[in-house]
Amino acid sequence: xxxxxxxxxxxxxxxxxxxxxxxxxxxxxxxxxxxxxxxxxxxxxxxxxxxxxxxxxxxxxxxxxxxxxxxxxxxxxxxxxxxxxxxxxxxxxxxxxxxxxxxxxxxxxxxxxxxxxxxxxxxxxxxxxxxxxxxxxxxxxxxxxxxxxxxxxxxxxxxxxxxxxxxxxxxxxxxxxxxxxxxxxxxxxxxxxxxxxxxxxxxxxxxxxxxxxxxxxxxxxxxxxxxxxxxxxxxxxxxxxx
Amino acid sequence: xxxxxxxxxxxxxxxxxxxxxxxxxxxxxxxxxxxxxxxxxxxxxxxxxxxxxxxxxxxxxxxxxxxxxxxxxxxxxxxxxxxxxxxxxxxxxxxxxxxxxxxxxxxxxxxxxxxxxxxxxxxxxxxxxxxxxxxxxxxxxxxxxxxxxxxxxxxxxxxxxxxxxxxxxxxxxxxxxxxxxxxxxxxxxxxxxxxxxxxxxxxxxxxxxxxxxxxxxxxxxxxxxxxxxxxxxxxxxxxxxxxxxxxxxxxxxxxxxxxxxxxxx
Numbered sequence: 001x002x003x004x005x006x007x008x009x010x011x012x013x014x015x016x017x018x019x020x021x022x023x024x025x026x027x028x029x030x031x032x033x034x035x036x037x038x039x040x041x042x043x044x045x046x047x048x049x050x051x052x053x054x055x056x057x058x059x060x061x062x063x064x065x066x067x068x069x070x071x072x073x074x075x076x077x078x079x080x081x082x083x084x085x086x087x088x089x090x091x092x093x094x095x096x097x098x099x100x101x102x103x104x105x106x107x108x109x110x111x112x113x114x115x116x117x118x119x120x121x122x123x124x125x126x127x128x129x130x131x132x133x134x135x136x137x138x139x140x141x142x143x144x145x146x147x148x149x150x151x152x153x154x155x156x157x158x159x160x161x162x163x164x165x166x167x168x169x170x171x172x173x174x175x176x177x178x179x180x181x182x183x184x185x186x187x188x189x190x191x192x193x194x195x196x197x198x199x200x201x202x203x204x205x206x207x208x209x210x211x212x213x214x215x216x217x218x219x220x221x222x223x224x225x226x227x228x229x230x231x232x233x234x235x236x237x238x239x240x241x242x
Numbered sequence: 243x244x245x246x247x248x249x250x251x252x253x254x255x256x257x258x259x260x261x262x263x264x265x266x267x268x269x270x271x272x273x274x275x276x277x278x279x280x281x282x283x284x285x286x287x288x289x290x291x292x293x294x295x296x297x298x299x300x301x302x303x304x305x306x307x308x309x310x311x312x313x314x315x316x317x318x319x320x321x322x323x324x325x326x327x328x329x330x331x332x333x334x335x336x337x338x339x340x341x342x343x344x345x346x347x348x349x350x351x352x353x354x355x356x357x358x359x360x361x362x363x364x365x366x367x368x369x370x371x372x373x374x375x376x377x378x379x380x381x382x383x384x385x386x387x388x389x390x391x392x393x394x395x396x397x398x399x400x401x402x403x404x405x406x407x408x409x410x411x412x413x414x415x416x417x418x419x420x421x422x423x424x425x426x427x428x429x430x431x432x433x434x435x436x437x438x439x440x441x442x443x444x445x446x447x448x449x450x451x452x453x454x455x456x457x458x459x460x461x462x463x464x465x466x467x468x469x470x471x472x473x474x475x476x477x478x479x480x481x482x483x484x485x486x487x488x489x490x491x492x493x494x495x496x497x498x499x500x501x502x503x504x505x506x507x
Contacts, residue, residue: 008459010459010462011468011469013469018459019459090452097506174507181501183498184497185472199283201472209506229453230454231452232449232451234354234448235359235447235449235450235480236356237356237446237448238356
C-alpha cells in the first residue's frame with residue numbers, strides 16, 4: 001500500500017468510508033484471501049495512521065456486506081469475495097459482433113428514415129444514398145443492459161426490425177468492419193433508457209461496416225452498462241516463431 | 243420518448259421543491275455518490291460536448307443552484323474542482339469562463355496484440371513514480387489457465403502525462419525472468435521488453451479483460467479523480483511456451499484517457 005503518499009483529505013467522504021473502499025479492493029484482488037485472517041485493527045490503524053475506532057467502522061461495513069466475519073479471540077477473517085458479475089461480453093471480433101445480443105430481449109424504441117446526413121465516425125469509405133435510423137433497447141432478465149443506435153443503408157432496410165443490424169449483415173457481402181470502444185458516462189436520455197443513475201459509467205462502442213465499393217452499410221453506436229459489460233479477449237501473438 | 247429530468251438525490255434541495263418521481267423509465271439516481279461529484283462529471287461532459295463552449299461564460303452559481311435544485315455551496319465545490327483541473331477560470335465579478343476542453347489529445351489506445359503492447363511500452367513518455375507493492379500475486383487467470391511460477395517480482399507504478407496522472411499499474415513478472423534480466427533491467431526497459439528478451443521463457447499466449455470499476459479512495463487520490471469515479475481496469479495474463487503464467491498486470495486508467503480500436507473484419 002502506498003499509504004505514505006495517500007491523503008484522506010483528497011475526498012470529502014468520511015475516512016471510514018474511504019478505508020472501506022480500499023479494504024474491499026484488497027479482498028477483490030485477493031490481497032486479503034478468502035478464509036484468511038486480515039491484519040489486526042491495531043496494525044491497520046498504525047498503517048493508515050488513523051484511530052482504531054475508524055478501522056472498526058470501516059470493517060463493520062464489510063461485515064454488513066458479508067465479506068468478513070469476526071470470531072471472538074481469533075480476529076477477523078475474510079468470508080467471501082464480492083459476488084461475481086455475470087458479465088455481458090462487449091464484442092471485439094466479427095463473429096461476436098454479429099451475435100452479440102443473442103439471448104437478450106429486444107425492444108424497438110424508434111425507427112425512421114434518417115433526416116440528416118450521416119457523419120461517419122470512422123474515416124474513409126463512401127456513404128450510401130440514404131440511411132434508416134433505428135434505436136433498440138436490449139434487456140437481460142428484464143434489466144436494460146444495452147442501447148443500440150444504428151444507421152443502416154436504406155436500400156438494405158427490412159421490416160424485420162427486431163434483429164440487430166449486424167446480425168442481418170452477417171449474411172451479406174461485408175468487406176470491412178471496425179470498432180472503437182470509449183468509456184463515458186450516461187447523459188439524461190441514455191440513463192433513462194438504461195434505468196441507471198445520471199453519470200453512470202458506460203462503455204460506448206462505435207461500429208462501422210463497409211460493403212462492396214467501400215460503401216458504409218451500417219454505423220452503430222452501442223451503449224453498454226458499465227457495471228455489467230466488459231471486454232474479454234485473447235492477446236494476439238504473431239504466428240511466426242520469434 | 244420521455245427524457246428524465248436531471249435530478250440529484252441525497253442532499254439539499256434548496257431552490258426548488260422536490261419533484262415527484264415518475265415511474266417507468268426514470269433513472270434511479272445514485273445515492274452513494276456525493277452530489278458535487280455527480281455535478282463535476284456532469285459539468286465536465288457539458289464542456290466536452292460543447293454545450294458549454296470554450297470562452298463562454300457559464301451560468302452564475304445561483305442560477306446553477308436553482309437549475310439543479312442544490313445548495314450554492316455544492317455548485318461551488320463542483321466548479322472549484324474544474325477550476326483546479328484548469329477547465330474553468332473564475333474572474334472576480336465577471337463570472338466563470340470555460341478555458342479549455344478536457345484533454346483528449348493524449349489518449350492512450352488499449353491494444354490487443356503483443357507487438358502493439360511492446361511498442362507502446364517502449365514509447366511511454368512522462369513521469370513514472372514507483373509505489374509500494376502489494377505482497378502477493380492477486381489472482382490467477384480467470385479460467386484457471388496455466389500454472390503459476392514459484393515467485394513473482396511485483397512493480398506498482400503511477401504514470402503521468404503532461405502532469406496528469408492517468409494510470410496506476412501493478413505488474414507481476416516471473417521472478418526467474420527478472421533474475422535472468424537483472425533486477426535493475428526495469429530502469430532501462432519496459433517489463434514487456436524484459437519478457438521479450440528472456441531466453442528461458444517465450445511469451446506465446448495471453449488474455450485480457452477491460453472493464454469499468456469505481457475508484458477506491460487510494461486510486462481516486464492517485465489519479466486525482468472523485469471517489470467512485472469510473473476507472474478502466476485492464477487485466478492481462480501472459481503465458482510462456484510451457485503455459486506458465488509469466489506475467490500478470492492490473493492497470494487502472496482514467497476512463498477519459500483510453501480507447502480501444504478493433505478491426506472486426
